[in-house]
Amino acid sequence: MSENWLNKVNWSEDGLVQVVTQEAGSNKVLMVAWMNRKSLQLTVETNEAHYWSRSRKKLWHKGEESGHVQKVKEIHLDCDEDVLLLTVEQVGGIACHTGRHNCFFNKLENNQWVVVSPVIKSPEEIYRK
Template sequence: MSDKSPFAPQGTPDQVEEGRVFAPKFDSNGLIGCIVTDAWTAEVLMFAHMNPEALAKTITTGEAWYFSRSRGRLWKKGEISGHGQRVVEMRVDCDQDALMLRVEQAGAGACHTGRESCFYRSVPLYEPPGRTTTLNFVGEKKFDPAKVYGDPESGETDE
């Protein structure tokens, strides 16, 4: 974490867990994980990372901003697709190293594959895991990603 961070440094475990000071704990790469759920259905839409700048922009604007590890840059959800996210509530976990956003999702879905949720496959349980484990699809495509994002080879998506 840089000294330029707008956030308080982590204090003692008691201060972090029971205090009122927001002191997010970023990992060694300067990122914090963020679970995103639909504010009204509670469906888990996606998981993303935020750096201090994305977190500050999200808090300031009320719109979801993330940090793309693959592109190495900040991105606003919906900047390409139009499927933005208005933040209704932000929560932080007990040791302040994970965030949860409750959002109003604009458009047909949050996933760049054309689905409502990025969690559209289930892993079978009560079977030994292996190289032939078959995933079950539980989410249908809601939009055509090629029409929303254009050339899939460009790599420019809302992740």
């Protein structure tokens, strides 16, 4: 299989591209993450989101521990070719490691950050080790 499509991505100096992940149907932004070539290849091959964890410095299959995988419906590349948009079905309805539907649960109101989304399932229940 040709890798020309991978070469079109404008990878950063450290070999990454930013990814905005959006929920199919609701169009809510679930999260923002990073991919390298391998994680993007795996995402395309498996139709499930794989990312690069900058903090852990390793590939990360979304939902590998929680079961809350992201089934990829579409992948788009922006006009500057340096940001990806994934449209996904979020299995289990939880995208955030805090147990919320998405990672954008803090809203600025009157110069204060206010939590506006409930925890659906506690992280302790999700990430039992």
